[in-house]
Amino acid sequence: MQKIYGSAAEALDGILKDGMFIAAGGFGLCGIPELLLQAIKDSGVKDLTFASNNAGVDDFGIGILLQTKQVKKMISSYVGENAEFMRQYLSEELELEFNPQGTLAERMRAGGAGIPGFYTKTGVGTVIAEGKEHKDFDGETYILERGIVADLSIVKAWKADESGNLIYRKTARNFNPPAATCGKICVAEVEEIVPKGSLDPDAIHTPGIYVHRIVQGEHEKRIEQRTVQAA
Numbered sequence: 001m002q003k004i005y006g007s008a009a010e011a012l013d014g015i016l017k018d019g020m021f022i023a024a025g026g027f028g029l030c031g032i033p034e035l036l037l038q039a040i041k042d043s044g045v046k047d048l049t050f051a052s053n054n055a056g057v058d059d060f061g062i063g064i065l066l067q068t069k070q071v072k073k074m075i076s077s078y079v080g081e082n083a084e085f086m087r088q089y090l091s092e093e094l095e096l097e098f099n100p101q102g103t104l105a106e107r108m109r110a111g112g113a114g115i116p117g118f119y120t121k122t123g124v125g126t127v128i129a130e131g132k133e134h135k136d137f138d139g140e141t142y143i144l145e146r147g148i149v150a151d152l153s154i155v156k157a158w159k160a161d162e163s164g165n166l167i168y169r170k171t172a173r174n175f176n177p178p179a180a181t182c183g184k185i186c187v188a189e190v191e192e193i194v195p196k197g198s199l200d201p202d203a204i205h206t207p208g209i210y211v212h213r214i215v216q217g218e219h220e221k222r223i224e225q226r227t228v229q230a231a
Helices: 008-010 034-043 063-067 084-089 101-112 176-181 218-230
Strands: 023-026 048-051 072-074 095-098 118-119 132-139 138-145 150-161 181-192 213-216
Touching: 008 034, 008 095, 008 181, 008 213, 034 063, 034 150, 034 181, 048 101, 063 084, 101 138, 101 176, 150 176, 176 181
Parallel strands: 023 048, 023 150, 048 072, 072 095, 150 181, 181 213
Antiparallel strands: 118 138, 132 138
């Protein structure tokens, strides 16, 4: 299967639709699939639900989609540093489902592993637990959290081979591995694409079986082209 696409718009062609549920990697401003988010903005799709640790800032990350009112709901852990996010939430223009960070990561991981739900003590006795099933184990109360299965996952990786095996770099790994697995379709934005067999199998963070499409960043493409021309 040919997984490499020439641009973010091409990589998302035929996938995007109004009302989609999208899982996005990234933490703060690190490891954000910025080209894919820009392509989503340019497509004009709306009423989107995003599962992501945060929404970046006003002019970067998911924040650019908040500016254009394309996001209907956020499933997030952190809403600070994005004034538009806070404004829309406080004015009830945007739905927000708060998740503790570990719970959100595990919800993504569970969805990708085919696990429909799990019990956790995190959030018991707080607003997080409202409306959720409670169950006692060994004298402790837990709440049921559902695994996340998204229509689409978008992630940012450092390297990919032609089969879609991914390696993330340092802290850019963050939410990207669990996000990559929980989408029915996963599109990865990468800095470098290498031939099959070039990656150490023990160093791969996301196996290519989870990844359907790959696009290389335009900046990285230009660097490669200059390098080839200089040689």
